[in-house]
Amino acid sequence: MAVLEQPGTTDHPNTPPPDWHPRTDPDPLLPERAPYRVLGTPTASRLDPALLRRLYAELVRGRRYNRQATALTQQGRLAVYPSSTGQEACQIAAALALDPQDWLFPSYRDTLAVVARGVEPLEALTLLRGDWHNGYDPHIHRVAPLCTPLATQLPHAVGLAHAARLKGDDTVALALVGDGGTSEGDFHEALNFAAVWQAPVVFLVQNNGFAISVPLEKQSAAPSFAHKAVGYGMPGRLVDGNDAPAVYEVLIEALRRARSGGGPTLIEAVTYRIDAHTNADDATRYREQAEVERWRAHDPIALLERELRDRTLIDDEGIREAEAAAEAMAAKLRDEMNTDPVLDPMELFEHVYAERTTQLAEQAAQLSAELDAEEEGSPYPESQER
Amino acid sequence: MTAPSATSIGRKPSTMAQALSRALRDAMAADPAVHVLGEDVGTLGGVFRITDGLAKEFGADRVTDTPLAEAGILGTAVGMAMYGLRPVVEMQFDAFAYPSLEQLISHVARMRNRTRGALPLPITIRVPYGGGIGGVEHHSDSSEAYYLHTPGLHVVTPATVADAYGLLHSAIASDDPVVFLEPKRLYWSKADWSADAPQEVLPLGRAAVRRTGSSATLITYGPSLPVCLEAAELAVAEGWDLEVVDLRSLMPFDDETVCTSVRRTGRAVVVHESSGFGGAGAEIAARVTERCFHHLEAPVLRVAGFDIPYPPPMLERHHLPSADRILDTVARLQWEEN
Structure with missing residues (x-):
């Protein structure tokens, strides 16, 4: 048996660990040091007018949607609504950057992205209205259900993107998550799987400053969320989330890379949640109004409007048109919401399994009898027989 | 290899x-x-x-x-x-x-x-x-x-x-x-099984009677089946002819096979190695009682692992249901009152 020699008593050469070699070069993966911006910079002049007008109309519509949905909670038509006012640019520009065959994986605050993708405004609110857990067929617009458990939709996006790549399709998955969601284990696992598999997926962190009441500094000590990309071996991008064309450009580039086999990207969009967490939250308990006002002065719609006006791409009439279109959407949504949904309690047993089990058949019969009794006016089905 | x-x-x-x-x-x-x-x-x-x-x-x-x-x-x-x-x-x-x-x-x-x-x-x-x-x-x-x-x-x-x-x-x-x-x-x-022979199609949710008997039904699944079959063989010497039902699928649950057996034998013991409290056996015993009450000669009993974190390997044999523990439980099925 060999005896280990004392340190310093041997001429054993000091070399790097055997078989060690540098892996991914981290430098090209690093995000920019300050959020990428386009609006108000010299490069803004090259932006496509049609894109800017489209973004503007969609952002105005998105803000109106948030306002209408919040009003519907006050009328008791929605159980709750997590507003994304202030975050319209991140959500909408990201959704508009997708190709038709791409998939969107939203979190619960991403209703605007879902609507921008083409889902009916009413159907996007089914979860919050409470008539079912999801109101749209995910296949039609390739939008996964709004996901409530934080970050759990991210591995789904990776798996779908991986499957698409294996099939040879040029589908990319876009997964949305908030700053709070980055603390979840599923965020880590999803990014790691995506990088190892080089899955065509783009992760967009909307850093809106708060996880309900918990501010950024209590959530993460990372230099930025975009820097986390480097640890997984994928590029990170940092973008001003209130600069719609900047978000759009960064997304287009990441989607292109994913589509061409270049693997995943992690993007952090720096933004702010102007409203409280939901209508049921009181934001004055944890933040100063002055902070909110600073962000109101960096409003995504105002930033875009200034660019459009400066370049005379829009006039008062054009703005009125965008607002009228948004108003029409809100009026339609209001009308639809004022009609009570038609509920069939028996549907509760319909989709649990492909085929109803014996147990569920028995329970369905029980509920059916209770419903019959309710119709006849007694809450006790059996008492009528006695 | x-x-x-x-x-x-x-x-x-x-x-x-x-x-x-x-x-x-x-x-x-x-x-x-x-x-x-x-x-x-x-x-x-x-x-x-x-x-x-x-x-x-x-x-x-x-x-x-x-x-x-x-x-x-x-x-x-x-x-x-x-x-x-x-x-x-x-x-x-x-x-x-x-x-x-x-x-x-x-x-x-x-x-x-x-x-x-x-x-x-x-x-x-x-x-x-x-x-x-x-x-x-x-x-x-x-x-x-x-x-x-x-x-x-x-x-x-x-x-x-x-x-x-x-x-x-x-x-x-x-x-x-x-x-x-x-x-x-x-x-x-x-x-004695060959993959090259024609295979029986096994729909999920169907239990199998592994041993027919008339005295009592042992309801079990997975790793406890061989233990139950061993217990059933040993029980012959005691004068008990035990039926053994292998659930194969816990969900969907085959009430029909289980209840047909219990109604015939009038006695049932559920056997599994996971902890008893809040375990599958509790559900099974409740279902059997609800459906077979008037056919039962004794309460449905359970043989399960103890309600302890899984033991270290040198002690696990004391935790796992054994043929002896099953027979001890079968003995408590109120035979003398008949």
């Missing part, structure tokens, strides 16, 4: 591990949508060698060594299933599957219901489970009750070599998620 190769699997007698292996291989050969993913399932063939040879035969794209993260494995399987694949996930050990429970409970079990049938998730989750193999802590859990309490999942566990093939085949073919619990201590159990 000591592990079985695909060509040797057809030879008699076969082990449960070989039958499972063959079921996976046949499913992959029959349907290109079937993908296997998990820890060490590729090059190594799985720590129990159930996926042995699959990577070589079907390639790394279909038999994937994943990063070591169970939530990620199941979470990505969800996305793969959404895109039309039929993932078969391997959780390396029962207790290692717990990080995946959020994905399982919040998404796998609910996606079909959430989307009104638009996104069914045909995922099979293979979990080597149970004790009796001398495993150190976290390698011997019986986790079926956690799964059973989650609507939207099927929970299946084979106890024989032929069932291992037939049930895994049906699990993979199912359009619903199936938690497929593989009794570790039966992996090397042998039977």
Whole structure:
């Protein structure tokens, strides 16, 4: 048996660990040091007018949607609504950057992205209205259900993107998550799987400053969320989330890379949640109004409007048109919401399994009898027989 | 190589591990949508060698060594299933599957219901489970009750070599998620079974009567079946002719087979090795009592593991239901009052 020699008593050469070699070069993966911006910079002049007008109309519509949905909670038509006012640019520009065959994986605050993708405004609110857990067929617009458990939709996006790549399709998955969601284990696992598999997926962190009441500094000590990309071996991008064309450009580039086999990207969009967490939250308990006002002065719609006006791409009439279109959407949504949904309690047993089990058949019969009794006016089905 | 190769699997007698292996291989050969993913399932063939040879035969794209993260494995399987694949996930050990429970409970079990049938998730989750193999802590859990309490999942566990093939085949073919619990201590159990012979189609949710008897019914599943059969043989000397029902599938639950047996024998004992309190046996005993009350000569009794964390290997034999403990329980079925 060999005896280990004392340190310093041997001429054993000091070399790097055997078989060690540098892996991914981290430098090209690093995000920019300050959020990428386009609006108000010299490069803004090259932006496509049609894109800017489209973004503007969609952002105005998105803000109106948030306002209408919040009003519907006050009328008791929605159980709750997590507003994304202030975050319209991140959500909408990201959704508009997708190709038709791409998939969107939203979190619960991403209703605007879902609507921008083409889902009916009413159907996007089914979860919050409470008539079912999801109101749209995910296949039609390739939008996964709004996901409530934080970050759990991210591995789904990776798996779908991986499957698409294996099939040879040029589908990319876009997964949305908030700053709070980055603390979840599923965020880590999803990014790691995506990088190892080089899955065509783009992760967009909307850093809106708060996880309900918990501010950024209590959530993460990372230099930025975009820097986390480097640890997984994928590029990170940092973008001003209130600069719609900047978000759009960064997304287009990441989607292109994913589509061409270049693997995943992690993007952090720096933004702010102007409203409280939901209508049921009181934001004055944890933040100063002055902070909110600073962000109101960096409003995504105002930033875009200034660019459009400066370049005379829009006039008062054009703005009125965008607002009228948004108003029409809100009026339609209001009308639809004022009609009570038609509920069939028996549907509760319909989709649990492909085929109803014996147990569920028995329970369905029980509920059916209770419903019959309710119709006849007694809450006790059996008492009528006695 | 000591592990079985695909060509040797057809030879008699076969082990449960070989039958499972063959079921996976046949499913992959029959349907290109079937993908296997998990820890060490590729090059190594799985720590129990159930996926042995699959990577070589079907390639790394279909038999994937994943990063070591169970939530990620199941979470990505969800996305793969959404895109039309039929993932078969391997959780390396029962207790290692717990990080995946959020994905399982919040998404796998609910996606079909959430989307009104638009996104069914045909995922099979293979979990080597149970004790009796001398495993150190976290390698011997019986986790079926956690799964059973989650609507939207099927929970299946084979106890024989032929069932291992037939049930895994049906699990993979199912359009619903199936938690497929593989009794570790039966992996090397042998039977005269050949994969090359015509296979019986085994629909999920049908129990099997493994031994007919008239005195009392032992209701069991998975790793406890051989123990029950041993107890039934020993019981003959005591004058008891025990019927043994192997549930095979805990969800869907075969009330009909169970109740037909109990109504005939008038007595029932539920046997499983997981802890008794809040376990599958509690549900089974309640169901039998509700449905067979007027046929019962005695309360339905349970033989289960103690309500303790799974013991260290040198003590596990005291925890696991034994034939003696089963017979002691059968003796308490109020025979003298007849």
